Amino acid sequence: MEQKSKRRVLYDRTLRALLWFCAALTCLLLAFLIGYIFVNGIPHITWQLLSTEPSFRSDTIGILPNIVNTLCLILGTLLIVLPLGAGAAVYLTEYAKNRRVVAAIEFAAETLSGIPSILFGLVGMLFFCEVLGWGGSIRAGILTMTIMVLPTIIRTTQESLKSVPQSYREASLGLGSGKWHMIRTAVLPSSVEGIVTGYILAIGRILGESAALLFTAGSASILSANLLQTLSSSGGTLSVALYMYVSERGELEVGFAIAAILMMLALLLNLSAKVAGKKLKR
Amino acid sequence: MKRILKGNGQNGLAPKTKGTRAAFETGMNLLFFLCGAVAVLFVLFISIYLIVSGLPAIREIGLAEFLFGDTWKSTGKEPQFGILPFILTSVYGTAGAIVVGVPIGFLTAVFLSKLAGPRVAAIIRTAVELLSGIPSVVYGLIGMTVLVPAIRTAFHLASGATLLAAIVVLAIMVLPYIISVSETALSAVPKEYEEASLALGATEIETYFRVSVPAASSGIAASVVLGVGRAIGEAMAVMMVAGNVANMPSLLQSVRFLTTAVASEMSYSSGLQRQALFSIALVLFLFIMLINAALAVLLKKGKKS
Structure with a gap:
């Protein structure tokens, strides 16, 4: 066999080293980010921070209102986007016959997913807060988020619907069920894990969102008396609160504490998406 | 097969009569169609809204002056609305991140x-997923507390909140998109290509870079375009590290991006200033649409080959 030339050996080794280096760099970067946030943030997570409202009188900061706001936003958005996104995906995979219609909807979803969140925030602010007169409120935030996460939901649901074997559909139809009955009893149950994965991704997106929410849901940190009042009043989520405390008030410690909480939630969501995905493969 | 299915569907297994059942199915079809149509409506709604609210200020200021004016003084006595600094900052910042x-x-x-x-x-793969799951404000926070002070001491500046800091933060933020899209493209290269190359005596590394990478080139290009879109649209992280002064871009100066120009003045703006912010949003939107179109073309090309 011909001996490899020196140049080839050098080329081979340099590139191999570079590949290892870059992959290691990516992993180290993540390790540093997580480590830095946890080291600086976890010591500042106290029960008082988690369980109170911010108070000027006693000069303490609490993020309970922000936690409540975040939960409201996530639940509200999922409630609306669940039927909407799943419905669109069902239409695309089961009903649509016209190729052009499918292409138009898919193109729209792709376009939506490319629009930066600040533009969603701006349009949401103009329409929900000003034209509809809702002001900065959680419900405006919920509707803005619905538009934002819709493409994620459509895509993941569509993928899991596509993975349902065609024979399930044929069997169901063959036994005499109508189309909707077939979808409800044969298609949706066997793609539920994929759909769940989509919702987990959407929760992650809402949790991390700040630019779009700052202008639609506002940044207040006040607990409301009841759910209705919460929905119609301004409220900042955890990410927005992080931004406000760090940029407007220079409260780095609170910022790190919130960042650590957000990171833990992100880790948790990633883990649960994996578990759901694994079940899907089975 | 189809005929058999049809026959079974009509032979009276379902309790409903043929007519109501057909009406029911048509209704469901319509309902699902509406769900799908909502996505299209949203896009139309956003586009029209941005265009309608963005045009008045451009008309008042003048297109050339708006796009190519190099001074932004929105609150001065004689306000000036030139967004060239923002456009260039967004372009340079994105290019740097890429x-x-x-x-x-x-x-x-x-x-x-x-x-x-x-x-x-x-x-x-887990690391990449986690990187993309980190909220942008957290990137901003770390940039503010690690990167900005480091740049200040390294270059002996009064403040480290600079274009350079924004570029580094954006580079980290686009990393997961680039990795995951490129990886998908590279993994889709048919094994036969690589086997043929190896059989001809090329080394593993030569095969990857001279066979696999060219075969996956349109997917890799798509990943770059996706990264451009993410970088140009990022607002909060950049706002926290770039200092937010409307300078012409320079690596070691405080700068303002298109996104941060909108975000930083929106809360207190009024009148023409406010309308000018909508116009900036429109410019940003046009950039994004261009990038989206490029992405769609590249992805289609990738699918074909």
Whole structure:
């Protein structure tokens, strides 16, 4: 066999080293980010921070209102986007016959997913807060988020619907069920894990969102008396609160504490998406 | 097969009569169609809204003056609305992030799809997913507390909140998109290509870079375009590290991006200033639409080959 030339050996080794280096760099970067946030943030997570409202009188900061706001936003958005996104995906995979219609909807979803969140925030602010007169409120935030996460939901649901074997559909139809009955009893149950994965991704997106929410849901940190009042009043989520405390008030410690909480939630969501995905493969 | 299905569907197994059943199915069809149509409506709604609210200020200021004016003084006595500094900052910042982020992301993707064993690959893949799951404000916070002070001491500046800091943060933020899209493209290269190259005597590395990478080139290009879109649209992280002064871009100066120009004045703006912010949003939107179109073309090309 011909001996490899020196140049080839050098080329081979340099590139191999570079590949290892870059992959290691990516992993180290993540390790540093997580480590830095946890080291600086976890010591500042106290029960008082988690369980109170911010108070000027006693000069303490609490993020309970922000936690409540975040939960409201996530639940509200999922409630609306669940039927909407799943419905669109069902239409695309089961009903649509016209190729052009499918292409138009898919193109729209792709376009939506490319629009930066600040533009969603701006349009949401103009329409929900000003034209509809809702002001900065959680419900405006919920509707803005619905538009934002819709493409994620459509895509993941569509993928899991596509993975349902065609024979399930044929069997169901063959036994005499109508189309909707077939979808409800044969298609949706066997793609539920994929759909769940989509919702987990959407929760992650809402949790991390700040630019779009700052202008639609506002940044207040006040607990409301009841759910209705919460929905119609301004409220900042955890990410927005992080931004406000760090940029407007220079409260780095609170910022790190919130960042650590957000990171833990992100880790948790990633883990649960994996578990759901694994079940899907089975 | 179809005829059999049809026959069974009509032979009276379902309790409803043929007519109501057909009406029911048509109704469901319509309902699902409406769900799908909502996505299209949203896009139309957003586009029209941005255009309608963005045009008045451009008309009042003048297109050329708005786009190419190099001074932004929105609150002065004689306000000036030139957004060239923002446009250039967004372009330079994005280009910088791509120059830093793409090589690292691309090489990581090659490693991930070709060199890494299943265990190592699983670790890296998780790392990439987690990186993309970190909220942008958290990136901003770390940039503010680590990067900005480091740049200040390294270059002896009064403040480290500079274009450079924004570029580094953006480069890290686009990394996961570049890695995951490139990896998908690289993994889709048919094994036969690589086997043929190896059989002809090329080394593994030569095969990856001279056979696999060219075969996956449109997917890799798509990953870069996706990264451009993400970088140009990022607002909060950049706002926290770039200092937010409307300077012409320079690596070691405080700058303002298109996104941060909108975000930083929106809360207190009024009148023409407010309308000018909508116009900036419109410019940003046009940039994004261009990028989206490029992405769609590249992805289609990738699918064909």
